[in-house]
Amino acid sequence: MKEGAKEPPGVTASSTLRAVSGLRLVGIRKSYGDNPVVKGVDLEVASGEFLVMVGPSGCGKTTLLRVIAGLEQVDSGQVLVDGKDMTSVPPRDRDVGMVFQSYALYPHMTVRENLAFGLELRKLPRADIEARVAEAARMLELAPLLERKPKALSGGQRQRVAMGRVIVRRPQLFLFDEPLSNLDTALRVQMRGELARLHRQLGVTMIYVTHDQVEAMTLATRVAVFNKGILQQLGAPLELYHRPANTFVATFLGSPSMNLFDARRDGATFVGTGFSLSATGDATGDVKLGLRPQDLLVSSDGPFSGEVEAVERLGFDGYAFVKTAAGPLTARFDGTLPVDVGQNVKVKPSGDVLHVFSPDGAKAHHHPEARR
């Protein structure tokens, strides 16, 4: 999959396809009035995949999901399912299920009626409906709640009903629009686990929109990172983490964010303001250097130096926010060290950790050998 990472941003990583069947988006464009939201996206999703679309607010990921669902008409482009053009097919004929951010449960129906609604509309026999509802209820532990109305449910329970409403219909494609964003942290972790389990259990294609990189990293078989209506990079979560295609992807994934410094290749070293590092890769001239905070250590010596502005202690280790001549820098430190605000410290990289990008950050020149 190495080639995929070298594709320029915004272009399909078509060679990463694992199957020909599934969903294919071709040149999708969509704007609201004069405001373009999706600026030409091509994307293929293999069946059985768990694709997470991630990006900051307003990057077009939700619009794209709604285009896939059929809730939004495209300005141009095509939505193909198993090779068939579904671009102008209404949602009800697309065989998709969608979990909405607000859950969109029908407030006047009980949980049972919410679950059965889609099946009734498809004129399934009563017995089948009951069997499917019972099965979904068992799977999602909703059985004791079936006669309640949504307003009598907790957030997590509502979330599960919204999921159940899709499950009973057994669609080819599950769509999730930030389904966990309204839950508290503990519940979110739990639901994340359940989602992963469901995906394994059902073996269906799922497309999941979130702005939370943790969800993206933990759930996805592949992650699509969007920014400003353009697909920045598509790939397995760790590939994106270790081999980001540009500085946007590099800083968006990973916490705390990757440190970026301007530098210049000078023979065997990268020289920046107040620091120099031994060069890797074959980039020449001006570059942008990326260093993950996890790969930088506060120590007695090192190429960076500066004053500690803030400290986050996490126990075993911690992060120090250091003001250096080259700009702000985040570095890890051993939890036993007495690092404190106002202290002058030195920071050193732990081995071959340099990501090298073009000076505008749009292109990656070199990544460290991954620890895979």
Next chain:
Amino acid sequence: MKQWAWLTILLSVSALAEKPLKLWHAYRGGEERAIELAVKKFTAETGTQVELLSVPYDAFSSKLTSAIPHDAGPDVFIFAHERLRQFHRLKVVATTTTRVDRTKYFPSTVDALEVDGELYGYPLSLKTLALFVNTSLVTNAPTTTDELLAELARTTDATQYRYGLAYAAGDFYLHAPFVFGFGAKLFDESGRATLNTPGMAKSFGFVKSLQDRGFMPKEVSGALVKSLFNEGRAAMVISGPWFTGEIEKSVAYRIVPLPIVSETGLPLTPWLGVEAALVSSRTEQPEQAHALAKYLSLGEATALRVDPGGQIPAEIAAYERPEVQQDPIISAFRDVATRAAPTPNTLEMARVWEPMKLALRGVLQGDVLPDQAGALAERRFRALNRERPADANPLPFVLVALLAVAGLAVWQWRRRGPAQAFAKRYPEASRGLAYVAPAAIGIGVLVVIPFAVGISLAFFHHDAGDYSFVGLANFVDILTSKGYRITEPLSFWFTLAVTVAWTFINVVLHVSIGLFLAILLKDPLLKLRGFYRVVLIIPWAVPNYITALMWKGMFHQQFGAINGLLAAFGIEPVSWFTHFSTSFAANVITNTWLGFPFMMVVSLGALQSIPQDLYEAAEVDGASKWVQFRRITLPLLKPALLPSVILGSVWTFNMFNIIYLVSGGEPGGATDILVSEAYRWAFQRNEQYGFAAAYSVLIFFVLLAWTRITRRLSGPEAA
């Protein structure tokens, strides 16, 4: 303390001074200016101060009869003589038998003020009907009906909407001259109404033939008469002195007495109405009050009555004045007045109006043959003027009421469970009561007491100020529809059926149209959405009586916009108010126009509170637009819409204005609903307050049952 002493002294000083006389009237415009000037002159001559109060005509009579017995009324008031007998029975007028010099006034005007041999008030002016002739269309005013018919045939061109004659033919006041002209009498020697006579039939037949031959337009209102005459489309008009103010200056006309009926040789005799200055029986200054009333009826005051008042004076000497002799209108009316007969001031007279109107409208609309109309009027007269039910013993009723109250109290007390001392349960009761008191008093005075009075009234019979306890007789008469068949419009059951149909059809239309428009307006991408919304709310913002009158005009058979529109599609003009179905439809159309905006606004608010993603979820779930509407929109609208539907149904059930103003119950009271029927019993049929109150109590129980049913319909959550 000092201030109090001063105040007391001031008050006693002012009490010593003469209080100004209070004079109430219902004049407007020139007539009002005339009375003001006359009163000013009176004060200048006598030094007696007079306080003038102009009272709206509609409320004048009831204001007088309620204020005077409580010493809150005027010393002198001006009123037409028709009410005199009622004032006399309620003892609110002082006699003037020994004070009036009969020779100074036209004899008929003094006769009109007589009740049981006693005279009341001083005659001021008179009103009667005359023939207004457009002199550019008719050179020789007709003096007989044969001449009239010849002139009508000559001047009428119905295809050009030109008519020989125009007058409010459906108004019995204007028909009365024909009744007398054809030799009929309204009352026999004993004063009983005799409506079914050959002369009556002939009068109906004559007027009907005028209409059938196209000599006069159909469904004529006062406003139509005015515009037809001013536009030269009506050569002749029958009307009174008030009409002179409505004629445009460009129209040349003469006023002549109504013609003589060729067949009988009798003149078409209009009624004479006499306006009089009446002295209150409770005045504290009788001498000054009589002096004022007398002053207003004679001399200088009469001159002012002519100019700027424009009234026809009752004083004979007034016609000697040069300015009166030069006034062709007033001298013409003097001739007319000599032929007029005073309207009887009897109670029987007050009861004749509705039956005669019914018969007259029936004839003009072609539902009743002229020679059967008299019988119809007489039958209706008997039904409306119920025999006084036998008195009942109130004791059992009082006992039942007391027992009910006691039972209710005991039940409430038992329900509370084991009694705990009130003071112990509510240690701060006195403070709490103080907080509650203003609201409790307000509700008590505004709701509880009127409600209790209304219910008690239903057990009484009212006849000219006398109330007698009749027990359940009113209810029994209503529920058994005594005196008329159950299928007649007067029957409670018939009216109830009409009311239920009226309510149901209206609410269904209001909700479906309102909801439909709300769904259209909901779309946020709709251009000019705000504009449409304002336009569609306008019918609701316009006062409903104005809307009602506009629609009434639009439903006019010959000049209404709706028939004009139908004619454009080649459809025969519909006579909207002559058949039950069309008259009912006219009411429903008007009320739907008024009623849909409310439902639209409610639906729009409720629709906008339904999250858009529910529709998206439903769409993904496989729901078509129609299924979304049925399974998502309607159930979610229900909580907001149901209370509005209940509210709307109660409003519509009691929508008096539309019925009263649009169809007016036509034809023959068939489109009246319960509340307008109750109104007629109370205010148009001899003030049968008890009977009307019984109607209202029955309306209350119907609506009570309805709200119980709807509450059950709205399901367990709402209960």
